Amino acid sequence: MTTTKAITELKVGIFGVGIMGKALLAGLISAGVTPAQISFVEKRDERAAEISQKYGAHRSSLEAVASQSDLLLLVVKPQDLAELVAELDLHLNAAALLVSFAAGKSTHFIESRLATPAAVIRVMPNTPVLIGAGASVLSAGANVTSSHVDLVTQLLSSSGLVLTIDESLQDAVTATSGSGPAYFFAFVEAMVEGSVALGMPLEVATALTVQTIVGAAGMLTQTGKSATTLRENVTSPNGTTAAALHAFNDGELKALVAKAMRAARDRSQELA
Numbered sequence: 001m002t003t004t005k006a007i008t009e010l011k012v013g014i015f016g017v018g019i020m021g022k023a024l025l026a027g028l029i030s031a032g033v034t035p036a037q038i039s040f041v042e043k044r045d046e047r048a049a050e051i052s053q054k055y056g057a058h059r060s061s062l063e064a065v066a067s068q069s070d071l072l073l074l075v076v077k078p079q080d081l082a083e084l085v086a087e088l089d090l091h092l093n094a095a096a097l098l099v100s101f102a103a104g105k106s107t108h109f110i111e112s113r114l115a116t117p118a119a120v121i122r123v124m125p126n127t128p129v130l131i132g133a134g135a136s137v138l139s140a141g142a143n144v145t146s147s148h149v150d151l152v153t154q155l156l157s158s159s160g161l162v163l164t165i166d167e168s169l170q171d172a173v174t175a176t177s178g179s180g181p182a183y184f185f186a187f188v189e190a191m192v193e194g195s196v197a198l199g200m201p202l203e204v205a206t207a208l209t210v211q212t213i214v215g216a217a218g219m220l221t222q223t224g225k226s227a228t229t230l231r232e233n234v235t236s237p238n239g240t241t242a243a244a245l246h247a248f249n250d251g252e253l254k255a256l257v258a259k260a261m262r263a264a265r266d267r268s269q270e271l272a
Contacts, residue, residue: 005070007032007154013069014040015062015084017051020101021075023130023159025055030132030158039065066091071151074100074110078271081105085113092118097148099123099138103174104271107141107167119143121152124170124178125159134160135177139167175264183260188213 012033014021017040028038035056042048048059066072066088076084081102088098097119100110107120120141128134136156140149149164156162165173188209195205219230235241 007151008034008037010037010071011069012038012071012073013060013065014038014057014073014075015065016075017042017047018075019127019130020125021073022051023127023134024073024075024101024125024156025051025057027129027132027159028155029055031155033155039069041065062087063091066096067093069093069096071155072096072098074098074102076102078102078104081109082113085110089114092116094118097121097144097151099152101125103178104171104268106170106272107139107144109272111141111143117143119145119148121148122167122170123152123156124173125156126177126179127181129156129159132159135163136160137163137165137170137173137177139165139170141167171265171268174268175261178268179261179264183257184213 010033012028014025017025021040025038025040029035035058038055038057039060040048040051040057041062042051042059051057052059070093072088072092074081074084081100092114094116098110099121100107101123103124105122107122110120111118118141121138121144122141123136123138125136126134129136136159138149138152138156153162153164191209191212192202192205195209196202200208216230219225220227223230225233231245235245
């Protein structure tokens with residue numbers, strides 16, 4: 001890709017406009033890319049019509065998108081990536097930058113399946129990008145320049161936090177921020193169920209749990225204090241919170257979380 005191109009000059013192609021692809025498309029528009037610059041490939045007619053109507057981007061063939069785009073976003077399932085790359089290889093604009101969002105798949109996985117050297121960036125996002133509060137972590141492939149990294153960072157920044165990391169740590173990223181929202185949702189489910197078991201109506205239990213979590217997260221982001229400090233501040237010796245935390249400790253909460261994260265990391269490595 002000609003790295004001197006401004007965002008307003010880029011032609012962007014998106015392969016897959018499911019939940020994450022849709023969120024990325026919306027983020028591109030927020031970053032200043034116009035719908036006229038965006039084309040996408042989508043197998044489902046109904047979904048394609050919905051995306052075109054809502055965002056103004058146009059559906060096109062794989063061949064046209066691959067050959068005409070400066071920036072290609074590969075937003076497909078890991079098991080579908082090899083087939084997509086094989087098809088792209090037949091039509092790819094040699095100067096294009098490829099950005100893969102397929103969990104567990106390395107930049108080398110893509111590079112090794114292309115006939116000519118290509119610039120490839122790997123990104124692990126998470127679902128809060130849907131509301132502009134996501135965490136996206138990118139790693140550069142062998143042929144990527146700092147201008148490529150800057151461009152992708154700029155394009156993703158409207159969707160939340162963007163960090164760059166060595167690719168060897170991407171599986172740990174998957175286990176932390178990529179899968180992390182699901183850990184959070186599971187904990188919320190458990191708190192709601194625990195509250196209901198104590199006699200609380202479901203609606204009240206849900207409202208109190210959600211607001212408690214939102215408020216606690218806000219304290220982390222707004223006070224600048226560590227989770228440890230904030231936990232200590234709300235925990236009186238021999239009080240109610242201390243009793244609850246002792247129960248967590250008895251259940252080896254930290255060890256359980258670490259075990260879960262290792263399982264996510266290991267599965268990410270298997271997907272490679």
